[in-house]
Amino acid sequence: MDTHAQLLLVVIFVGSLAVAAAAAGLHPVVLLPAYTCSQLDARLTDEFEPAASAAPSCGGGVLLKKKGWFRLWNNHTALLEDPALVPCYAELLRLVFDPVAGDYRNVPGVETRVVSFGSTRGFASNDPAMKLVEALEAVGYKQGENLFGAPYAFRYAPAPPGQASREFSRFLSRLTLLVEQASERNGGMPVLVTHSFGGFNAHVFLRRSPLAWRRRYIKHFVMASAGAGGAVLLLRFGSSSSSPSPSFAGKFLVLPSPKVFGHAPLVVTRAKNYSAHDIPEYLKANGFSGEEVARYVARVLPVTLDFAAPPAVPMTCVNAIGVPTPEMLVYWDGEFDEEPDEVVYG
Template sequence: MDPKPLLWFHFYVCLIGVSSAGFLDRVKQKLGIGNDRGSSNSDNSGTRVSQGALTPVIILPGDGGSQLQAWLERTSVRSNICPMRTNGWTHVWADLDMLIPGLVDCWVDNLKLIYNNITRKTSNPEGVRTQVPGFGDTDSIEYLTGNQLPGSKYLAYIVDMLVDNGYKRNVSVRGAPYDFRKAQNEQEEYFILLKKLVEDTYAANGNHKVTLIGHSLGCLFSLYFLNHQTQEWKDKYINAFIGMGGPWGGAVKPIKVIATGDDLDIAIVSRSKIKDILRTNPSVAALLPSDKFWAKNETLIYTPQKVYNLGNLREFFYDLDFPEGWEFYQDTKNLVYDLIPPGVKTYCLSGTGTATPATYVYKEGGFPKKIPMVISEDGDGTVNRRSLDGCERWKGKQRDEVVTKTFPGAGHRQMTRDKQVLDYIREILFDYQING
């Protein structure tokens, strides 16, 4: 959750209520804010089905859609208000520090990644350890704050719907969060764990095949994972793959964030601060437009002095004095470039009818620091329609069916709570109950 790397960006907009350990707990108590889960854990829901008849579900969140924790043991910090040490693990995503002047610098310094152009891998800054809590559970993808503040609600809408219809948290509906700062090429351990999670979930649910649900960047992670499994393994363990808002061919939005940053519609958030952290994330470069969907001479950024497109993307990065961005792009552009079919029954769900950036226009002297004008095209507000429609290319190219369905007016993040989308996902899963 916009992550711009898609979900990431949308989540910032909601995070006036996001948690900072201790402080927001007190705010929450003061305001009387409770757990925003409604009645999903109760037994007085509507139609329910037998637990044993369900296809278990594993959900892969989008960019910014997993909680992150850090343990600090730093020997130096950028200012004297920045903590050098923490007493164990503490939440850094999502965290209120990003909204507090002064502390936002500490937050950026702890979350940015350091690139090694020899190993072509990223790592945390010295003295910073990070982890993604709750692998296999749904808590850390339902809400982005540890204390489940309503403003950080993300995939809880989907999980609640499933629980209301007979699923059980952390048994038949599981979460597969990941460090969204890194692209698939740095996630070897994650994919090993994901394969084991699929097998364990299959066994724990009466040997019923697993359905993978991905949102946004989670769609690309799901595709990459399935492309690296044997067909025999997929035939045994996977029922279907449901992709929501998949940026199959990338999106234009990330190029503006790399260039200018974004204040994410929060007045006190500095665009340049956000840019400083997002630029270090290879997952941002992994979401840049693909030349399978955009012509190499198609204008992505216009300035009076120069036009940038996929044909001169290297110049774009070097003109920004950001050569590492070009290296990120080289490392990630081919991860799912060929769009190899996933080899399982696939449902692609996407929102349409929302103005989505196609070209950014900077006035004289405005590039890269000023906010550009936007020329838009159809999409879900974050991912361009042409990219969302990418899985149409799989039809007739794999044994299993590929189904595409659009939801007019459903925004990129909003589709995770759109009633029509949730009803359609339920129909897919119940079809397994009847025919599986």
């Protein structure tokens, strides 16, 4: 079953919910897309000073001359026209950790915002979630009436209760209001539909919402291709196929959870095997600093260990079968900055 087939099943399932409640019309849908589907705008202030590695592509360049908001991610047009801007765009996307606030921030002088929150129109056009949007519209859903989108700042991630996570907390507040508005406009409880990483965010959102609120506002939770509990493929930090910058707090959220993967070996070398319980040691072996590893242990691990079905929320998970999925990475000589010597699929 490929991604398109999975999304078709989601549409059929959501449609069946609507048929069951035909008298009330289509159940409103709030869609959370995949990891990099959400688009970001940026605005620079006089405080921005690029790091030395990015200075040649940023200094005096066209980006520094921009006034007001411009598209930062996913800006294929600018990068195709001038590939030399890639290091500068990477610098603008980079996150830094503020030890005083205990939270992640943009690089000083960079302001960012999510494009078109509340709508799916801001989703990246080549993301599979757009196929889901098109299919929902084909069966009668309309933007702003009973179809809503919740794009998010994918570089950030939730922190455990009691720790600062300003951007993610802001997202949860906006999502709460969006769900309530969707319900009020349609006289019925919305269905939360997610694709890939959107499922992680929706899961945390539901787990942290009051039980009475969930019972009142959530009809159903549908996850497509969520990879719940993390993915082995994301342990390829040094390869060209690695996901976006390790400075992104969100990247660590999708590392394999010990609660799901247990002690099974995920990375194999001649000297040592690494399981999900060994990820702190594996991060060190990949060159992450002691502070970065400590933040993984303190901020990310408690969130991944909290993985469980949110009470009082009916759930449907749609995942692929028969599709080779990385189950183990083999680096015989421990050269983690190269492609694996072998990928074992399950």
